[in-house]
Amino acid sequence: DGGITQSPKYLFRKEGQNVTLSCEQNLNHDAMYWYRQDPGQGLRLIYYSQIVNDFQKGDIAEGYSVSREKKESFPLTVTSAQKNPTAFYLCASSARLSTDTQYFGPGTRLTVL
Amino acid sequence: GEDVEQSLFLSVREGDSSVINCTYTDSSSTYLYWYKQEPGAGLQLLTYIFSNMDMKQDQRLTVLLNKKDKHLSLRIADTQTGDSAIYFCAEGGSNYQLIWGAGTKLIIKP
Numbered sequence: 001d002g003g004i005t006q007s008p009k010y011l012f013r014k015e016g017q018n019v020t021l022s023c024e025q026n027l028n029h030d031a032m033y034w035y036r037q038d039p040g041q042g043l044r045l046i047y048y049s050q051i052v053n054d055f056q057k058g059d060i061a062e063g064y065s066v067s068r069e070k071k072e073s074f075p076l077t078v079t080s081a082q083k084n085p086t087a088f089y090l091c092a093s094s095a096r097l098s099t100d101t102q103y104f105g106p107g108t109r110l111t112v113l
Numbered sequence: 114g115e116d117v118e119q120s121l122f123l124s125v126r127e128g129d130s131s132v133i134n135c136t137y138t139d140s141s142s143t144y145l146y147w148y149k150q151e152p153g154a155g156l157q158l159l160t161y162i163f164s165n166m167d168m169k170q171d172q173r174l175t176v177l178l179n180k181k182d183k184h185l186s187l188r189i190a191d192t193q194t195g196d197s198a199i200y201f202c203a204e205g206g207s208n209y210q211l212i213w214g215a216g217t218k219l220i221i222k223p
Contacts, residue, residue, distance in 0.1 A: 006155075040121065042201065042213035043156075058210075090155055101146070102211060104155035 003027070004105035006091050011110045013078070013085065021076045021108045023091030031097040032074035036060060037088040037107075046089075049074055050097040078110060086112045119202055119214035126222045131189040133217045135202030138183060142204040145178065147187045150199045150216070159187070159200075189219075197221045 004025045013019045025032065030051050035043040045058030049068040063082025068074055074093075078085045089108045094100040117137045125131045137145065143164050148156040162169045162176045162185075169176045175188040189196055202214040 004155075040215065042117070042215040045210060048210070092156075098205075101144075101158055101161065103158065104148075106155045107153070109153070 004091060004093055004103060006089075006105035006108050008108060009106065011108055013110060013112050015112060016080045018077055018079050019110065021078065021089055021091075021110070023074045023076065023105060024072055025074075025091075025093045025103075025105075026072060027093055027095075027103065028071070029093035029095050029103075030071070031094045031100075032068070033092040033094075033102065034058075034064070034066065034074070034076045035090045035092065037090055043090065046076065048097070085110055117202055117204055117212050117214040119200075119217045121215065122218050122220065124220040124222060125192050127192060127194060129192055131187075131192045131196065131219055133187045133189075133200050133202075133219065135185040135187075135214055136183055137185065137202070137204045137212070139204055139212065140180070140183065144205045145176075145185050146201075146203040146205075146211070147174075147176065148201040148203065150201065152198075156201060192219075192221060194221050194223075 007022045033048045034046040044060050046064050047066040049055040052071050055066050055068050065077045091105040092102040094102045119135050144161050146161045147159040149159050150156045160171050173190045177186045199216040199218050201216045203211045
């Protein structure tokens with residue numbers, strides 16, 4: 001089955017720690033995205049990647065970092081510089097960086113203790 | 114700037130039709146999307162409409178697009194308890210990014 005997987009489903013972090021969220025897709029999509037979702041708000045774009053070894057900041061990139069070493073993988077690191085990291089994080093991919101349909105993973109809920 | 118607006122809640126009785134509304138600002142949008150999110154899950158694409166269409170029907174779902182008023186609606190016929198979710202409207206923005214509404218939570222009353 002083709003799709004997007006995210007792990008872990010739940011993640012707990014102590015203040016001052018960096019954590020990395022995994023996102024893998026086997027759809028052969030070029031573009032991948034990370035969004036943050038807070039209650040009562042729409043999705044906010046953190047980072048996106050058009051192609052391997054290339055990525056761009058979205059609207060709320062501060063305190064986050066990404067890499068795109070493989071087409072299938074786009075991990076997101078939440079650093080200690082992110083002051084309010086508790087949120088639901090969604091990874092998505094699309095065939096191209098355009099307004100093509102985006103397909104989403106199941107999400108990771110990050111809680112800071 | 115570009116913006117997409119939706120009401121936060123909609124409550125309907127089981128068996129009735131639900132109509133979820135959305136307004137957008139970017140008249141150059143090519144596609145407009147409706148996504149569904151069930152509790153604790155990712156977003157699932159429900160349907161989309163090209164900007165040169167006025168209506169699209171897919172089983173119980175009907176999408177209406179009024180380009181003049183920049184208004185998009187999603188009608189769900191014969192609403193069932195399984196339709197209870199948050200529905201997001203999104204438009205294809207001019208910078209190759211999707212612009213998202215805040216989502217409408219659909220509440221089904223028995």
